[in-house]
Amino acid sequence: MDFTFDTEQHALREAVAGLLQRAYDPEKRRAVTQEDPGFDEKTWAQLAEMGVLGLPFAEADGGMGAGQAEVALVATEIGKVLAPEPFVESVVLAGGLVSAVGTAAQRAELLGPLAEGTSLVVLAHAEPGHRWTPTATGVTATRGAEGWTLTGVKEPVPSGARADVLVVSAAVEGGTALFVVRGDAAGLTRTGYRTHDGTRAARVTLQGTPAELLGEGTADRTADVEQALARATVAYAHEAVGAMQTALTTTSEYLKTRKQFGVPLSKFQALTFRAADMYVSLELVRSIALWATMVVDAEDSTPEAVLAAADRARLQTSKAGRHIGKEAIQLHGGIGVTAEYSVGHYTSRLTAIDHLLGDGAWAANRLAAVVDGHETVEALPA
Amino acid sequence: MQLHLSPEDQAFRDEMRTFFTTQVPQSIRDDVAAHRDVSKEQYVEVQQILNAAGLAVPHWPAEWGGREWTPLQRHIWREEMQLAAVPEPLAFNASMIGPVIAAFGSQEQKERFLPQTANLDIWWCQGFSEPDAGSDLASLRTAAVRDGEDWVVNGQKTWTTLGQYADWIFCLCRTDPGAEKKQRGISLLVFPMDTPGVTLRPIELLDGGFEVNEVFFEDVRVPAENLIGEENRGWDYAKFLLGNERVGIARVGATKRMIVDAKQRAAEITSDGRPLIEDPSMRVRIAELENELLALELTALRVVSNSTDGKPNPASSVLKLRGSELQQAATELIVDIAGPLSLASFADEEDTDVPEWARVATPEYLNYRKVSIYGGSNEVQRTIIAGTILGL
Numbered sequence: 001m002d003f004t005f006d007t008e009q010h011a012l013r014e015a016v017a018g019l020l021q022r023a024y025d026p027e028k029r030r031a032v033t034q035e036d037p038g039f040d041e042k043t044w045a046q047l048a049e050m051g052v053l054g055l056p057f058a059e060a061d062g063g064m065g066a067g068q069a070e071v072a073l074v075a076t077e078i079g080k081v082l083a084p085e086p087f088v089e090s091v092v093l094a095g096g097l098v099s100a101v102g103t104a105a106q107r108a109e110l111l112g113p114l115a116e117g118t119s120l121v122v123l124a125h126a127e128p129g130h131r132w133t134p135t136a137t138g139v140t141a142t143r144g145a146e147g148w149t150l151t152g153v154k155e156p157v158p159s160g161a162r163a164d165v166l167v168v169s170a171a172v173e174g175g176t177a178l179f180v181v182r183g184d185a186a187g188l189t190r191t192g193y194r195t196h197d198g199t200r201a202a203r204v205t206l207q208g209t210p211a212e213l214l215g216e217g218t219a220d221r222t223a224d225v226e227q228a229l230a231r232a233t234v235a236y237a238h239e240a241v242g243a244m245q246t247a248l249t250t251t252s253e254y255l256k257t258r259k260q261f262g263v264p265l266s267k268f269q270a271l272t273f274r275a276a277d278m279y280v281s282l283e284l285v286r287s288i289a290l291w292a293t294m295v296v297d298a299e300d301s302t303p304e305a306v307l308a309a310a311d312r313a314r315l316q317t318s319k320a321g322r323h324i325g326k327e328a329i330q331l332h333g334g335i336g337v338t339a340e341y342s343v344g345h346y347t348s349r350l351t352a353i354d355h356l357l358g359d360g361a362w363a364a365n366r367l368a369a370v371v372d373g374h375e376t377v378e379a380l381p382a
Numbered sequence: 383m384q385l386h387l388s389p390e391d392q393a394f395r396d397e398m399r400t401f402f403t404t405q406v407p408q409s410i411r412d413d414v415a416a417h418r419d420v421s422k423e424q425y426v427e428v429q430q431i432l433n434a435a436g437l438a439v440p441h442w443p444a445e446w447g448g449r450e451w452t453p454l455q456r457h458i459w460r461e462e463m464q465l466a467a468v469p470e471p472l473a474f475n476a477s478m479i480g481p482v483i484a485a486f487g488s489q490e491q492k493e494r495f496l497p498q499t500a501n502l503d504i505w506w507c508q509g510f511s512e513p514d515a516g517s518d519l520a521s522l523r524t525a526a527v528r529d530g531e532d533w534v535v536n537g538q539k540t541w542t543t544l545g546q547y548a549d550w551i552f553c554l555c556r557t558d559p560g561a562e563k564k565q566r567g568i569s570l571l572v573f574p575m576d577t578p579g580v581t582l583r584p585i586e587l588l589d590g591g592f593e594v595n596e597v598f599f600e601d602v603r604v605p606a607e608n609l610i611g612e613e614n615r616g617w618d619y620a621k622f623l624l625g626n627e628r629v630g631i632a633r634v635g636a637t638k639r640m641i642v643d644a645k646q647r648a649a650e651i652t653s654d655g656r657p658l659i660e661d662p663s664m665r666v667r668i669a670e671l672e673n674e675l676l677a678l679e680l681t682a683l684r685v686v687s688n689s690t691d692g693k694p695n696p697a698s699s700v701l702k703l704r705g706s707e708l709q710q711a712a713t714e715l716i717v718d719i720a721g722p723l724s725l726a727s728f729a730d731e732e733d734t735d736v737p738e739w740a741r742v743a744t745p746e747y748l749n750y751r752k753v754s755i756y757g758g759s760n761e762v763q764r765t766i767i768a769g770t771i772l773g774l
Binding site for chain 2: 001002003004005006009069248252255256266269272273275276277279280283284285287288290291293294295297298301312315316364365367368369371372375376377379380381
């Protein structure tokens with residue numbers, strides 16, 4: 001049992017932190033997120049140069065062969081400055097699926113350019129009217145003489161308009177399969193829009209759109225999607241922890257400097273006690289996020305253990321993110337609600353993360369379904 | 383980053399688990415598990431079994447029975463004890479006065495007190511709080527005035543836990559009323575509870591039990607040699623001691639055991655025609671509590687695996703704050719599962735059909751309001767977090 005990072009991991013953290021802190025302060029972030037594609041292409045390229053965009057992929061596929069721990073470090077630094085680059089969405093989620101499911105040729109073709117920053121790959125999975133399911137129903141796949149075509153609507157798809165390649169989940173006979181769709185494919189219409197957290201999403205309409213099956217055979221890929229979503233959830237937990245940490249630091253600084261009634265706000269116990277409670281929430285969620293990362297990385301973890309760890313991380317992230325996000329604004333007062341000041345954007349991003357892959361109530365229901373299946377929850381493997 | 387315990391720590395955990403579940407009498411562990419009162423004789427019996435095996439005071443210096451374990455091993459030791467429902471070594475001896483004497487006492491005091499303290503041959507009680515000095519402990523007024531070779535103690539202490547069993551008391555007394563800072567004029571004296579002038583009055587708590595007392599001192603003569611450490615430095619020793627008190631106060635193992643109980647009881651109670659454990663809102667409530675407890679346990683593991691010097695970490699305030707809240711949440715859960723049965727609190731075994739767990743549920747819940755008050759109230763912990771960690 002060891003919660004600490006090694007020297008190499010610390011070096012990675014330093015490098016990523018340096019790059020992102022130079023790239024973003026609240027004003028720069030605001031400027032970047034006002035223009036399409038909602039992130040900075042130059043920063044994305046620099047992350048690629050640093051090897052960050054290939055971190056979790058095998059070296060043979062053009063990646064760095066790193067684990068969830070390295071992903072966690074990067075995600076935390078992204079969260080701290082609210083960097084809008086779609087690292088979790090693209091590298092961890094879409095890249096993770098290609099890595100897990102794709103053939104050797106597909107992995108080489110898709111992951112190399114993704115790692116180099118020359119091709120943005122995202123997952124088109126969510127469908128209007130369906131919440132947080134690992135299956136696809138609204139988009140169907142049909143095999144014709146000239147190969148597969150897809151029809152239906154995916155929305156919201158993070159960075160869906162900017163993406164060069166989409167990995168699309170679709171219903172096939174016997175379950176859900178995954179397909180690769182090029183950005184310039186016939187019958188593909190993408191309508192991008194801004195999201196409340198400054199990033200971009202899109203409606204992706206497929207009308208007989210030519211697609212390439214990801215992986216071999218049409219066996220049901222639901223379990224693969226579930227695992228990829230779980231890993232992305234754990235990465236998001238760290239992005240959220242980074243965001244919560246900055247939200248708390250910003251709030252503490254504000255309490256020390258803002259004066260009312262002739263004294264700094266930090267003289268009011270009603271406020272400092274609430275800040276203390278935010279710290280408690282932050283440290284508890286940090287512990288669970290680190291633990292879930294270790295569960296993902298442990299060689300003997302079963303797929304079920306990874307799913308459960310992701311649900312536990314999701315539940316705690318949701319609770320802590322709501323608590324810290326709301327209190328950060330309240331303790332600031334009116335300025336916290338303005339777009340000009342940073343802290344409210346942290347709350348906005350935390351709210352987005354909470355709803356991208358499943359919120360706390362949803363995770364609690366999943367954990368509740370199996371609550372009598374064990375005596376105690378074991379932090380350490382037996 | 384490593385999820386697994388090292389093979390050594392794994393073996394250590396197995397060794398602890400085996401010892402606690404095979405060497406401590408089952409009947410005593412059953413009493414603890416059933417939330418019955420543990421008698422003085424039972425406490426002494428268990429602590430002497432532990433001490434004989436080197437498991438009563440592993441955190442003390444090696445020459446006085448310490449084992450030089452890592453903080454993680456100490457954590458495992460305590461958790462396994464709680465999971466096995468073993469009454470822990472008496473905190474007043476093992477976590478409070480023992481480490482203070484070991485760190486600040488004279489050689490003569492160490493030899494005189496430490497072996498008997500480890501073995502619970504001396505039962506210590508704590509003379510800290512006073513009617514006008516609770517969270518503001520430094521404003522205590524019990525006075526010790528030097529008279530020849532003795533200190534003469536006058537005043538009153540309160541909330542003295544299990545003082546009715548105690549042989550000796552360690553007592554914070556004001557020895558320099560003129561000190562510039564009130565913290566500077568306090569000394570730590572120890573003396574037998576049967577010294578002339580010491581009177582004890584039990585305080586009944588909401589659960590009908592008598593675990594705390596008021597202690598009155600009227601011209602109690604204490605030999606000068608019973609001063610621990612230096613005169614007027616008692617506040618430093620109190621802070622040292624209370625820091626120790628917070629370590630292990632998360633009580634994760636004990637709360638885990640309560641949740642196991644809760645699930646079992648919820649399966650036995652029928653609500654709306656089905657077992658209560660099948661009620662969706664009950665399931666969510668238990669799942670959420672389990673997750674909060676996991677987060678706490680992992681935070682405790684983070685604190686112990688990161689503090690190599692064994693010093694109290696400011697984050698230990700999080701453990702106290704959250705640990706007490708979750709203990710309380712678990713007792714509340716069990717009361718709610720018991721529902722109307724919980725009313726039969728004080729019925730004797732032969733007069734009622736209500737099972738024992740349901741009868742003790744509400745007294746326990748009411749008694750457990752104490753855990754967010756003792757050991758530095760949760761408001762004190764918030765003050766520490768806001769001040770020491772957030773710089774507010």
